[in-house]
Amino acid sequence: MAALFYILAAISVISALTVVGARNPVNSVIALVVCFLSIAGHYVLLNAQFLAMVHVIVYTGAIMVLFLFVIMLLNLNKPGGPRKSLAMRLAAAVAGGLLFLTLAAAVRQGVAITPAAGFDPGVGLVRHVGQVLFTEFLLPFEVSSVLFLSAIVGVVMLAKKDKDEAPDPHITGPERARRTA
Amino acid sequence: MTLATALFLLVLFVVTLTVAAYSTYAERKVAAFLQDRIGPDRAGPFGILQPLADGTKMFMKEDFIPAAANRRLFTLGPAIAMITALMTGVVIPWGGELTLFGETFRLQGTDPEIGILFVFAIVSIGVYGIMLGGWASNNKYALLGSVRAASQMVSYELGMGLSIVALVMLNGTLSLGGIVEHQAAHGWNIIYQPLGFIIFLVCAFAETNRSPFDMPECETELVGGYHTEFSSMKLGFFLFAEYTNMFISSAVISTLYFGGYHVPGLDRLGLDPNLTTLIGTAAMFAKTFFFIFFFMWVRWSTPRFRFDQLMNLGWKGLIPLGIANVLITGTVYHLAELWKG
Amino acid sequence: MSDLRPLTTRSRVVSDKRMTLMERIYLPAMVAGLLITIRHFFRRKPTVRYPEQERPRPAVYRGRHVLKRDEKGRERCTACGLCAVACPAEAISMVADERKPGEEHLYREEKYARIYEIDMLRCIYCGLCEEACPKEAIFLTDRLVKADRERMPFVFGKDELVEPMDPARRIDVSGRQTAAVRTFKQNPRYAHNR
Ligand code: SF4
Ligand code: SF4
Numbered sequence: 149m150a151a152l153f154y155i156l157a158a159i160s161v162i163s164a165l166t167v168v169g170a171r172n173p174v175n176s177v178i179a180l181v182v183c184f185l186s187i188a189g190h191y192v193l194l195n196a197q198f199l200a201m202v203h204v205i206v207y208t209g210a211i212m213v214l215f216l217f218v219i220m221l222l223n224l225n226k227p228g229g230p231r232k233s234l235a236m237r238l239a240a241a242v243a244g245g246l247l248f249l250t251l252a253a254a255v256r257q258g259v260a261i262t263p264a265a266g267f268d269p270g271v272g273l274v275r276h277v278g279q280v281l282f283t284e285f286l287l288p289f290e291v292s293s294v295l296f297l298s299a300i301v302g303v304v305m306l307a308k309k310d311k312d313e314a315p316d317p318h319i320t321g322p323e324r325a326r327r328t329a
Numbered sequence: 330m331t332l333a334t335a336l337f338l339l340v341l342f343v344v345t346l347t348v349a350a351y352s353t354y355a356e357r358k359v360a361a362f363l364q365d366r367i368g369p370d371r372a373g374p375f376g377i378l379q380p381l382a383d384g385t386k387m388f389m390k391e392d393f394i395p396a397a398a399n400r401r402l403f404t405l406g407p408a409i410a411m412i413t414a415l416m417t418g419v420v421i422p423w424g425g426e427l428t429l430f431g432e433t434f435r436l437q438g439t440d441p442e443i444g445i446l447f448v449f450a451i452v453s454i455g456v457y458g459i460m461l462g463g464w465a466s467n468n469k470y471a472l473l474g475s476v477r478a479a480s481q482m483v484s485y486e487l488g489m490g491l492s493i494v495a496l497v498m499l500n501g502t503l504s505l506g507g508i509v510e511h512q513a514a515h516g517w518n519i520i521y522q523p524l525g526f527i528i529f530l531v532c533a534f535a536e537t538n539r540s541p542f543d544m545p546e547c548e549t550e551l552v553g554g555y556h557t558e559f560s561s562m563k564l565g566f567f568l569f570a571e572y573t574n575m576f577i578s579s580a581v582i583s584t585l586y587f588g589g590y591h592v593p594g595l596d597r598l599g600l601d602p603n604l605t606t607l608i609g610t611a612a613m614f615a616k617t618f619f620f621i622f623f624f625m626w627v628r629w630s631t632p633r634f635r636f637d638q639l640m641n642l643g644w645k646g647l648i649p650l651g652i653a654n655v656l657i658t659g660t661v662y663h664l665a666e667l668w669k670g
Numbered sequence: 671m672s673d674l675r676p677l678t679t680r681s682r683v684v685s686d687k688r689m690t691l692m693e694r695i696y697l698p699a700m701v702a703g704l705l706i707t708i709r710h711f712f713r714r715k716p717t718v719r720y721p722e723q724e725r726p727r728p729a730v731y732r733g734r735h736v737l738k739r740d741e742k743g744r745e746r747c748t749a750c751g752l753c754a755v756a757c758p759a760e761a762i763s764m765v766a767d768e769r770k771p772g773e774e775h776l777y778r779e780e781k782y783a784r785i786y787e788i789d790m791l792r793c794i795y796c797g798l799c800e801e802a803c804p805k806e807a808i809f810l811t812d813r814l815v816k817a818d819r820e821r822m823p824f825v826f827g828k829d830e831l832v833e834p835m836d837p838a839r840r841i842d843v844s845g846r847q848t849a850a851v852r853t854f855k856q857n858p859r860y861a862h863n864r
Contacts, residue, residue: 174402174464181457198503201446209453209486213460213479220464220472274442274503363707367717527697630707631700 153193159186173219177212184208196272333434338419341438345418345573350380352572352621359625387565395558399465406462407559407566413455414573420444421580422506424590424610427603436590436610437506444505445493448581449486452536456482458570459538459545463555474554477636478545481535484643489532491651492525495658496585509589517588524654526586528647533582535643537574540628544636579620580613587616729845731812732795735788736841737832738807740778745832746807747786748779756802761792779805786831790815790824800846809843 163186166179184207191200281289354369354377361368369376394403421444424436441447456479463475497503499521500511512518519526535542546554553559556567583589590609600608634642692698718725727733738746749766767784769777776782799808818824833841 174399174461178402178457178461185454197441197443198446201443201450204450205446205453205486209450209456210483213453213456213483216457216460216464217476217479220460220476359711362711362715365710365713365715367715367719370719626704626707627700630703 153190156186156189156193159183160190174216177216177219180215181208181212184212191272194272196277198274198277199272333432334438337434337436338438341418341423342415345415345576346569348576348621349569349572350384352576353383353568354379355621356572356625356628359622360629363626363629384565387562390561392561392563393558395466395468397467398558399467402461402465403558404563406458406460406465407563407570408458409461410455410458410570411566411573413451413458414570414577417448417451417577418580420447420505421577421584422509422589423580423613425606427606429603435506436606440504440506443503445497445503445508445585448505448577449490449493452574453482453486455570455574458567459555462559462567463545466555466558468558470551470553471555471557474545474547474551474557477547477551478538478555481538481542481544481639481643484640485532485535485647488528488643488647488651489536491648491655492522492528492532493585495525495651495655496522498655498658498662505584505589509584509591512588513591517586517591519586522586522654522658524650525658526582528651528654529585530582531642531647533578534624534627535639537578537624538571539575539624541631541634542639543628543633544639547633549633575621575624576617579617579624582620583613583616589613589616727812729812730848732797732810734790734811734813734815735793735799735826735831736809736811736813736843737786737828738809738843739833739835739840742775742778743835743837744774744776744778745782746778746805747783747803748781748805748807749783749786750781750804752802752804753799753808756798757793758796758798759792759794761789761794762799763787783828786828788826788831790826791821809841809846811841811843812845813841 160183163179163183167176167183170176170179184203188200188203188208191197191203357379358368358376360366369379372378372382394400419438420441422435422437422440427434427436459478460475463471463478466472496508496518499518500508502508502511508518534540538545544554545551546556548554551557556564559567590606590613592609592612595605595608598605740746749764751764751766754760754762754764763785764783764787765785766781769780769782795810797810800810815824815826833839
């Protein structure tokens, strides 16, 4: 088990670094997919199979597909990309350094890296996840679903056709007359 | 993993490949028979060696990679398609328990608690094979094919998921083995979930890119779709993956809605348990083969949808229907519980 | 307008009216289609498995040519080239030669075709060569040209075209001699043909 963990961890770290470092955006996406899969592997190691599968379905199967979709259509295949200005690079370095500092500080202070309570192998099972979601975390759960609802409504609004749009040229004859009337 | 499991997986692997290979033969035969022809009949008696001949031909052909293609991804595409197609068979219960040499084996690779989600997850990864393959070919038709594949799969996964939600509510488990056992105890799901079954079936056609939803490889519009630039065994892998997916989908349909390896009334005959299991496995395969036949039957009977029709059907037809199905199932289930007291 | 009758009894007037609910559900139409195709599934198949089974060919079938010999076994063709001129596909080519003394048992006329070739891939089996021939030397028969993987074997030379000397193995073309052809041949003006 421990060996498996280290292998997975190595894959996660390397693929995550590749995401940032890869020149070709498609390679970045693939690396990110690999990263997600290895993280799903971590979930399985923790016996949280439900979480692992949902993670794969949602992130790898849907979101990353859409990412890939967009990148393919944008044709960002040229290596390199525009040169960044010196000020931009400086800003990036400072921001990255600060983030690293914060993380380092947090890790240094968080002494208890070993789990405080005993690990319950049943914690990730469907039954347990459902129970917790619908009792302890009911409010956040419902609020987040409202969030999704608003997103859906927004999309529908964006996609809705204008009323006074030109009629469909494929519809001809009496049907067209009826619709335009 | 015990030796027995390893052996079982090996057998499963071989069986899956054989069934996929013979599906290509069956497809041509079924197509021919539906069109008043007799189909391939030259390689061996009734042409049953045709898959071997096809496979040999695929291997002998030149393996061509276009100069403008991205070589690594071009190779990765078919590999992903094939690997993911072969992975899902592991969680499908192919039969009950078999007692050999004093030990009990389940005719199922593994029965995780979230079996059906596993199938979903793997299928959703499978789309990368098509997308990467199509994009890496650097061909506009291939790109259009893979873009279509991606949008089609993402859209129809929703409808499929919704039809499954209702089913899971009824069965109270996500494990495929559990679903079969529930059906054995309470009757097949098709009786309780006819609408869900139709939604699932339509989505299965779209997910496996089978006609009438074979938009990603629509010959009349896109030459060959995502595999336009592929040749030799790379093309073979794509085609093979399609047939493997069809086999697995048929098995999943049989498992979810038609009782899997359960044969009504078989337990009451008082047969030897091993025999019962074997008959169950045979029944499972019979159901699966029927659905494979059904896939082919539909393919050779219907014209292809237009892409916007496909999207309309998915988003405006199947998803609302799926939600309605969930609501109805929930309400009826709750009322039944109340009535029972 | 009303004179325009539909060509078939199965034609329908196309309309773009809104579909009914039944039609929009689509599944009933689908099931109807499936039922149609499954009936074909169980129909008897009309396929003829060619090399093993052959469809009977009529006696007047226009297939592979033969260059006839006369009763004494002499080649009838005199290399006049009329067949080549008549051929719309330009499939026939020949080289003429003069009959040497002592070859009278081989060639009927003083001039004969030393080389006579028909490219069976160009030939469209129209039978015009047969019609053009003043010597009744070339005929189409009900034999088929065998398939091959190369092109050259389809250029048939005299070895494949001329019928065997042996009277027992002559190629019978009497089936192509329909009544009309036979009456035509009674004409004394063409008596030299026989
Ligand atoms: S049959 Fe017609 S096409 Fe063929 S050689 Fe004779 S004249 Fe030419
Ligand atoms: S076959 Fe007949 S037409 Fe042709 S060259 Fe010979 S004699 Fe003339």
